[in-house]
Amino acid sequence: MPTVYVNDQPVELKPDERLNCIQAAQKAGVEIPHYCWHPSLSVVASCRMCLVEVGDKKPDGTVAMVPKVVPGCQTPVKDGTVIVTNSPKVQAAQRGTLEYLLLNHPLDCPVCDQAGECGLQDFSFKYGRAYSRLAEPKNQKKDKPYIGDQITLFTDRCIMCTRCVRFTREISGTAELQVVSRGSGEEIDIFPGKPCNNKLAGNVVDLCPVGALCSKDFLYEQRVWWLKGKNSVCAGCSTGCSIRVDQNKDVVYRLKPRSNPLAQGEFMCDEGRFGWKYIHSEHRLKFPMQKLPAGITPVSWPQILPALRQALTEAAKRAPEKLAVVLTPFMTVEEAYLLCKYLKSLSPAARLLMTPAPVVGADDSYPKDLRGQAAPQPKFTIRAEKAPNRAGVELVLHHFGGTVESLDSILAQVSQGTLEAVYLTAGSPEGWITDEQAKSLAKAKLVIVQDLLDSPALPWATFVLPGTSWAERDGTFVNHAGLAQAIHRGLRSPGDAWPDGRICFELAGRTGIFHAPTIRQEIAGEIPALAALIVGDLGDEGIFLKSAGETASAADSETQVPVTGGSRS
Amino acid sequence: MSTYEPVLLARIHKEQSHTLDSYLADGGYESFKKALGMTPVEVTTLVKDSGLRGRGGAGFPTGLKWTFLPKDHPGPIYLAVNGDESEPGTFNNRILLEKDPHQVLEGIAISCYAIRSNTAYLYLRYEYGAAWRALQKAVAECYEKGIFGKNVFGSGFDLDVRLHRGAAAYICGEETGLIESLEGKRAWPRIKPPFPAIEGLFRKPTIVNNIETMACVTQILKRGIDWFKSIGVPPDPNNPRDAGSYGPKLYCLSGHVNKPGCYEVPLGITARQLIQEYGGGVPGGRGIKAVVPGGISMGFLAPSELDTPLDFNGPGKVGCLGLGTAAVVVIDDQTSMVDVVYNTARFFAHESCGQCTPCREGTNWMQRILHRIRSGQGRMEDLDLLLEVSGGIGMMPGTTICGLADGAGWPVKNAIRKFRSEFEEYIQSGRSTIKPCELIGAH
Ligand SMILES: Cc1cc2nc3c(=O)[nH]c(=O)nc-3n(C[C@H](O)[C@H](O)[C@H](O)COP(=O)(O)O)c2cc1C
Numbered sequence A: 001m002p003t004v005y006v007n008d009q010p011v012e013l014k015p016d017e018r019l020n021c022i023q024a025a026q027k028a029g030v031e032i033p034h035y036c037w038h039p040s041l042s043v044v045a046s047c048r049m050c051l052v053e054v055g056d057k058k059p060d061g062t063v064a065m066v067p068k069v070v071p072g073c074q075t076p077v078k079d080g081t082v083i084v085t086n087s088p089k090v091q092a093a094q095r096g097t098l099e100y101l102l103l104n105h106p107l108d109c110p111v112c113d114q115a116g117e118c119g120l121q122d123f124s125f126k127y128g129r130a131y132s133r134l135a136e137p138k139n140q141k142k143d144k145p146y147i148g149d150q151i152t153l154f155t156d157r158c159i160m161c162t163r164c165v166r167f168t169r170e171i172s173g174t175a176e177l178q179v180v181s182r183g184s185g186e187e188i189d190i191f192p193g194k195p196c197n198n199k200l201a202g203n204v205v206d207l208c209p210v211g212a213l214c215s216k217d218f219l220y221e222q223r224v225w226w227l228k229g230k231n232s233v234c235a236g237c238s239t240g241c242s243i244r245v246d247q248n249k250d251v252v253y254r255l256k257p258r259s260n261p262l263a264q265g266e267f268m269c270d271e272g273r274f275g276w277k278y279i280h281s282e283h284r285l286k287f288p289m290q291k292l293p294a295g296i297t298p299v300s301w302p303q304i305l306p307a308l309r310q311a312l313t314e315a316a317k318r319a320p321e322k323l324a325v326v327l328t329p330f331m332t333v334e335e336a337y338l339l340c341k342y343l344k345s346l347s348p349a350a351r352l353l354m355t356p357a358p359v360v361g362a363d364d365s366y367p368k369d370l371r372g373q374a375a376p377q378p379k380f381t382i383r384a385e386k387a388p389n390r391a392g393v394e395l396v397l398h399h400f401g402g403t404v405e406s407l408d409s410i411l412a413q414v415s416q417g418t419l420e421a422v423y424l425t426a427g428s429p430e431g432w433i434t435d436e437q438a439k440s441l442a443k444a445k446l447v448i449v450q451d452l453l454d455s456p457a458l459p460w461a462t463f464v465l466p467g468t469s470w471a472e473r474d475g476t477f478v479n480h481a482g483l484a485q486a487i488h489r490g491l492r493s494p495g496d497a498w499p500d501g502r503i504c505f506e507l508a509g510r511t512g513i514f515h516a517p518t519i520r521q522e523i524a525g526e527i528p529a530l531a532a533l534i535v536g537d538l539g540d541e542g543i544f545l546k547s548a549g550e551t552a553s554a555a556d557s558e559t560q561v562p563v564t565g566g567s568r569s
Numbered sequence B: 001m002s003t004y005e006p007v008l009l010a011r012i013h014k015e016q017s018h019t020l021d022s023y024l025a026d027g028g029y030e031s032f033k034k035a036l037g038m039t040p041v042e043v044t045t046l047v048k049d050s051g052l053r054g055r056g057g058a059g060f061p062t063g064l065k066w067t068f069l070p071k072d073h074p075g076p077i078y079l080a081v082n083g084d085e086s087e088p089g090t091f092n093n094r095i096l097l098e099k100d101p102h103q104v105l106e107g108i109a110i111s112c113y114a115i116r117s118n119t120a121y122l123y124l125r126y127e128y129g130a131a132w133r134a135l136q137k138a139v140a141e142c143y144e145k146g147i148f149g150k151n152v153f154g155s156g157f158d159l160d161v162r163l164h165r166g167a168a169a170y171i172c173g174e175e176t177g178l179i180e181s182l183e184g185k186r187a188w189p190r191i192k193p194p195f196p197a198i199e200g201l202f203r204k205p206t207i208v209n210n211i212e213t214m215a216c217v218t219q220i221l222k223r224g225i226d227w228f229k230s231i232g233v234p235p236d237p238n239n240p241r242d243a244g245s246y247g248p249k250l251y252c253l254s255g256h257v258n259k260p261g262c263y264e265v266p267l268g269i270t271a272r273q274l275i276q277e278y279g280g281g282v283p284g285g286r287g288i289k290a291v292v293p294g295g296i297s298m299g300f301l302a303p304s305e306l307d308t309p310l311d312f313n314g315p316g317k318v319g320c321l322g323l324g325t326a327a328v329v330v331i332d333d334q335t336s337m338v339d340v341v342y343n344t345a346r347f348f349a350h351e352s353c354g355q356c357t358p359c360r361e362g363t364n365w366m367q368r369i370l371h372r373i374r375s376g377q378g379r380m381e382d383l384d385l386l387l388e389v390s391g392g393i394g395m396m397p398g399t400t401i402c403g404l405a406d407g408a409g410w411p412v413k414n415a416i417r418k419f420r421s422e423f424e425e426y427i428q429s430g431r432s433t434i435k436p437c438e439l440i441g442a443h
């Protein structure tokens, strides 16, 4: 086994593992501070924050050190490499680099969005000096409020790491950002009249290690230390980017991508990043409602659930082949499973249907070349399938013998009387049914709508069950590549809305509380295609459903360090 | 020494020396033909054995550099000729290109043949308008006469020489900055490895050589190794790593001398000889306070160090960075070193490409500290701060990508070490030597 020594601590590498000093030190739990290096971007070794001493341990045990400091990001390790990150020489170099970076920095942390999660603050605190020796006035550079529709630049906070520039050249391929001027007069800028509005643009804000590039959507909304984050999965498309939902007092303020080499890599698209606003829509359904002789009336869950159970039982008795549950690709695997199982327990003849995932355009891959064509080996793909869990729900559906049918076809069956009782689940942030379509529901004897937003279907509903957005529930989404990832409840729902998993769980009359990992294990035992869920806890990166080989690679992915970004499809 | 007969500059005073006819009349391109009669390896070996070291600043052995190219590479291999010549005080490339471009082009042709390259790019400093015109004409003549192009002199060797007018920045002279600039990008020096010989221009193996180096190649082919080795200084027997300083060198003499100019003399002449014998001494018989040995990035010789031989080793022995471009700038005793150093600091702050944090911020900081000192607001501790900054930035301590930062720090470090009392006196006096015109457009 090749062995690297980080501050005298041996670290074993896998035989084919190619790491730089920063990554090797990470394995030893040692932090090498860095700014310009990013696992998904090219190495420029220009910020000089990652300076370390390196050497070579000879077979006879002697060590030959390189007589100067070297950038850890640019220096590959091999068997016998010695890395020293805490010698007086390294500490002096770190202090030096930080002093230079802070020299002209405005230090306006009190009004800076990045404060609290700022690389400059963190590293200055750990490795810098506590005072400045600059006796001259600082450089002043004009802010550039319009870098793009979503991006603003506080020019003087920039540390010129060029991560943002490299992102637009190497990942989006759109190359809107550039460096202008020279020396300490340098600034990040766009080309005149060519703003940074590509569909991945928001990532430059995440990449920026300081508060230079800021998101206009988040600007001055919150101090980051007030935010509480929960890991989740973006519900925008079937890529299933790993994300974190940052909320405070049940209000979402932003989504951030999480690094996940099994899913999308390091980034997320702007559609997903900014597409969560419906979570706080004023059209959210807040209370269970039932159609009583007096009209549609808010009722409590303890009232509505027995009534609904009874209505469904009666419908199953009356004409089970005319009773259907309509699933959607916005549900979690657990919800689909609980509902299917419950319905089949009422009558094996009851029908299971699912509406297809909405498809918008074609898959959109990056980087783009000059002509806007995607590169042959994409690093990021926004998928046309605008739902998070078609794959997962279909596996459940097929196991229980259900079929995928369009909403129009289902409504036609309602009009023709071949369906009398329909349990419609929704969850789509876009409208899923038009006024005209909803009129078909008039013929139905029993309409149940489980949704998070008001819709034209509601006037025809006998029971309305207020569900929640993906950010408020626990469960499993399976992405386009068969990767099962966990979503987590990050905030409480408005009013008396319940996470859909709980609704399904309690409707089925189960005892206890809805606990996604437990249901996952139950599913694994029952549905062979989902056997991989037996682990219960899917971890931060999720697991592949398909083969044992892939599952194994997912399991030890903790130790994998992403070298290139992009999806592994 | 004064008996040395110039070779590189032998033709520059002739009428029409820049034309192909005049060059051919003096036996031009015969060396190229000679090279074509040898194998590329033989030519490389010849250049290697001559002991020629690069004239662009670093003094790297030229033939040795050529052998770093990958063997049996399918090509293309490129030669990038460095005519960016931006080191203050340096103008030897300019004279060669304006007055005798064919001598350089012949060296380029020979070098291309030796390294199996069919394409050379000549990167010319933007400001060199006359050289640009002379080169354009000279290259056109060569194509016309079949010296460049397909199957030159019926040898089966194809050769293209392309001219590229630079981007008007000092950093374009750094070899990988030059390559980036040739590729149409910002001249941000690349991180090494890979070195250009392995992966250079357009990601292909590339040799970068200076204009004067090319002229030397022509003369080595023409006159042979023995001639070249008869000039200059042999390796220091006490220093096993010294490759010697053979051959003639174009010293650019400027500053406070009576006869500034470009003088071709054997490597190893001392600063004093150069100033007295060639430069005619300092105007008004004034004393010498300091001498820049080879472009301002190399630091300063103090008056006691004027007998230092200006070969590849000499300046280093007295604390200078090296021989550099052998641009010798004389500073008389009426000049304030504080002003001189401010001027160098201003230059490098302006020319830093801005990529590396220590260079980008450090060069600018040094300039601002020196500006403050010059405005009468200096503090004694500024001197140690300047020493710390100038000693901490550069490839030598390992904090930057290219050598610009070393060159920016060196004159500051040198001046404070060698002339500290003058700085202290200046600070203590509280006087200011800033001229009103300097304040226009200042910070
Ligand atoms: C900041 C900087 C500027 C440089 N400028 C020049 C230049 O203008 N001309 C030049 O020939 N070499 C310049 N060099 C040296 C080149 O990097 C390179 O070493 C040289 O061109 C190699 O040619 P040679 O081996 O023939 O000397 C510069 C180096 C640095 C670090």
Ligand code: SF4
Pocket: A105, A106, A107, A108, A109, A110, A112, A113, A114, A115, A116, A118, A119, A120, A121, A157, A210, A211, A212
């Ligand atoms: S970028 Fe960081 S150090 Fe700078 S003002 Fe913002 S929080 Fe403070």
Ligand code: SF4
Pocket: A157, A158, A159, A160, A161, A162, A163, A164, A165, A188, A204, A207, A208, A209, A210, A212, A213
């Ligand atoms: S704006 Fe941010 S990401 Fe871009 S170069 Fe500056 S500090 Fe780096």
Ligand code: SF4
Pocket: B171, B188, B189, B351, B352, B353, B354, B355, B356, B357, B359, B360, B400, B401, B402, B403, B404, B405
């Ligand atoms: S040392 Fe200075 S000039 Fe050289 S690459 Fe770094 S910033 Fe640019």
Ligand code: FES
Pocket: A033, A034, A035, A036, A037, A044, A045, A046, A047, A048, A049, A050, A051, A071, A072, A073, A074
């Ligand atoms: S992280 Fe290594 S130089 Fe920036």
